[in-house]
Amino acid sequence: MVKTENIDKAYEAAKQRYAEIGVDTEAVMKQLSKVKLSLHCWQGDDIHGFLFPGQELTGGIGVSGNYPGIARTPDELSGDLHEALSLIPGNHKVQLHAIYAVTDKKKDLDELEPEDFKYWVDWAKQEKIGLDMNGTFFSHPKVVDNFTLASPDKSIRDFWIEHGKRSRAIANYFGEELGQQSVNNFWIPDGFKDNPIDKATPRLRLIDSLDQIIDKKYDEKNTIEAFEGKLFGTGIESYTVGSHEFYQNYAISRGKIWTIDAGHFHPTEDVSDKFSAYFPFGKGLMLHVSRPVRWDSDHVVIFDDALIRITRSLVRDNELSKTNIGLDYFDATINRVAAWIIGARATQKALLQAMLAPIDQLKKDELNFDFTQRLAETEELKSYPFGAVWDKFCEINNVPVGLDWMNNIRQYEKDVQFKRDTKNSVTV
Template identity: 50%
Template sequence: MTNKSNIQKAYELAVEQYESQGVYVQQALDRMRDVAISVHCWQGDDVVGFEGNDGALGNGLAVTGNYPGRARTSDELRSDLQFAYSLIPGNHRLNLHALYGEFHGAVDRDAIGVEHFQSWIDWGRAQNVDLDFNPSYFSHEKASDGFTLAHPDSGIRQFWIDHGIACRKIAAAMGQAQGDPCVNNFWVPDGFKDIPASRKDPRQRLAASLDEIFTEKLSAEHTLDAVECKLFGIGSESYVVGSHEFYMGYAISRNKVLCLDAGHFHPTEVVSDKISSVLMYVPELLLHVSRGVRWDSDHVVTYSDELQAIMQEIVRGDYLNRVHIGLDFFDASINRVAAWAIGTRNALKAILAALLEPTEKLQQLERDGDYTARLALMEEHKTMPMGAIWDHYCQTSGVPVGAQWLEKVREYETNVQSGRQSKLSAVDG
């Protein structure tokens, strides 16, 4: 048999096994095709952007590694992204930060406009890739002391307020052009290295700044505002203004999307346990799926227990239409396109595994109080032949099956990335 027929045979046998458990594979695959992961642009260039700052990161951000082939221009980044998408089954989005505009000269962040992102909008429409967006409250001289929207200086605070207002207009234009809402996520790194004398004052300033940014009502058909919490950061170890409690309260009271990053909590906390709680009180949820080896270290997403638990929670709660799934990692120690492929394919595998779970049967056993059978079936499900379904999904989606994608990355590295002059583009932490 050919490799293609081997995949088909394995798929047919797997379908029989799943159907014996009351799981209909075709229904799971139909739902999979509607899942769009928001792939983050900043993995491709180590969070450098195109403002001409030559890779100078700040505000607690550090990218380690010096693997050759970093994208240095928007065209190189788009080329890498298009190649990465060709390795990933399904149609997916792009998460773009404000420092990735095409500025063609000095344009400060309070003055950016739609025109600086028109090429991204045009590219997205041509590639059938919808865009999401993020203001960039870091790597800037007006953020050098660790404060932006909560800054005690009203002038600096206004600069960052104006940046947020500009970003909302850009996001709305993106959403209008693509006919689908652009999720615009606000992460603000403000905080203190040591114990503050007042925890209240910066939080009052941050809330007031956000309120001013969100004053103009924009159509939810064009853009959705999201706010992202954090536990601590490099340089803000003792106090972060935008804590989980701050943003949870803000999102509930202002009807905003809440963003939960898998690396932004205490190591004993897991995002999977928070999803059903927060969705009782906020309209929608944005996830930044990452892997924190040592807290928020943003490693490439692997097929871990927590990744599976996150996707199980989304599927079990029937939240796929209320949760926006994005990725957030940056590793400059390996091929950057490979990092995208590994992380995104793993996130999709975890979603597929969750969709292939006999959810209704498990929940009925729970309602019946049969916890023995619930645990037994959960454990048996772990060795079901999901890999055969995944291979079939990749094959029918026209992308490489198994590790075949890696050989394509090697060819791309040789033919495209190796021609880029390499230089250290990230802070080695």
């Protein structure tokens, strides 16, 4: 266990070092404490949900690994989320998908009601957290030939339109009950495997479907819609109806927000460069922090160069107040609760390091074309003792410092996860 006196000693030295370049570490920690991350519930159960037990994952989504202790019930999943939240500094949110409804009635996606999520609202009140929402437009018999809202079949479109309307009502319920805005994210898998003749008509159908979904007005203090594009997906390699450009334009034109998933772009694209190009026109951003390896493989987020660039861009351009940061990955090769903690803490570390910089001075150097000073200082900052500030941030938020949180996870595995009936676990 890391000793308090060692944490304090290292922090005081770091505090002085940063003060020498005009950075107030106390103010930075207060700034970081205001940033809420939205943990994705589907990391805990490999995206199975509770609405359709045993249903196979489709839509280009797959989870690898069969680490023991998968959550199979609402109580197990909420218990795992509680454990994760207790080891992540700060106060945060949880993202749900429609398939995580908790109901004793057999319902389809177009029949869901706010009451089917009362379990989660009651739990969120106990945890003192917010909830975000996602409609589930995959792993369903009515995803026909990889089409939902853009389907040429009106009956298919109508089913998914109704589901979209229901998801908005549920998100509004979250906002009303929990007193904080619920972001309702829309991602659909529609597209073609090979080259289509008509690229325009599916997009016109999608516009019409989305317009019907968002026709009813909800108070934005309760909920707002976000629309998530994708470069391509498994089975739709040649044409994605809901491309990045499509949803960026749709969000701007409808007064909604755009979702950028870090794994949904070409591997050579710098996702962070897109923020400043979008914000002068857009209302806000939903960011899905993921880690693509090769492409959209949804590895657990780590403190890597891509994440550092993302957080630096948000901090340096003062865009955090307009950005909702959610995690989005799934890995069943490791402890699923640990995966939440590793990704969340990595994201917070990247935000902290970005904040621990004399940003105003660096911008002044740049404005004066003093690129020598800019380069020298940004390089020197890389070896500044931000880790000592991170340890202090964890301490003041009453969560374990360093690797001490792994002791909690090993105990949780022993006491809870490894006692679950593995015969009923699903191996994917």
